[in-house]
Amino acid sequence: MTRAWILPLTLVLCGSAAATGLVFAKESGSALVFLLVCVTLAVVNSPLIFPRSISAVEAQRRSTVDGRPVVYWRPGCAYCLRLRMRLGRSAHRLHWVDIWRDPAGAAAVRAANDGDETVPTVVVGGQPHTNPDPVWVREQLSPGP
Structure with a gap:
């Protein structure tokens, strides 16, 4: 894995973990929004956008x-x-x-x-x-x- 992908992958993994916690807390809507925000930030900070x-x-x-x-x-x-x-x-x-x-x-x-x-x-x-x-x-x- 190159350094360029560390931040995007960290954002997706942390977002997934937090969203999973929100789902278990019966906050499905918040989990989805949080996960979408994390994935969007990951894409924006990835080499894909350049x-x-x-x-x-x-x-x-x-x-x-x-x-x-x-x-x-x-x-x-x-x-x-x-x-x-x-x-x-x-x-x-x-x-x-x-x-x-x-x-x-x-x-x-x-x-x-x-x-x-x-x-x-x-x-x-x-x-x-x-x-x-x-x-x-x-x-x-x-x-x-």
């Missing part, structure tokens, strides 16, 4: 070719989720690197943030920007499909 991650080396190569920004992120990061959600459909036009899956990506983020793994870090034209405004990131995308 575009497919690629390696930092591949992202840098592609960015050099097409000029699109590279986004370094990690599952469970509220700011990464905010960026992803606010970008909407244009999120697939960026190159996403999960720093928990790619040591080179984590090293690039540490180099850009004085040794900290602060995400999202967006690299545009070789310049890193830590936790930028999603509107600004959208503006950095060249017109295209």
Whole structure:
């Protein structure tokens, strides 16, 4: 199991255990609502919600070719989720690197943030920007499909 799935699985397991306790306490409606909230949080914090991650080396190569920004992120990061959600459909036009899956990506983020793994870090034209405004990131995308 990778680190990216630890938080979502923990949410589902804890939610299931709590919902089971609520069912035994004759609170079936509350159990269902609680379980749905936990599953929703698990999905939102899972790698499923983000575009497919690629390696930092591949992202840098592609960015050099097409000029699109590279986004370094990690599952469970509220700011990464905010960026992803606010970008909407244009999120697939960026190159996403999960720093928990790619040591080179984590090293690039540490180099850009004085040794900290602060995400999202967006690299545009070789310049890193830590936790930028999603509107600004959208503006950095060249017109295209």
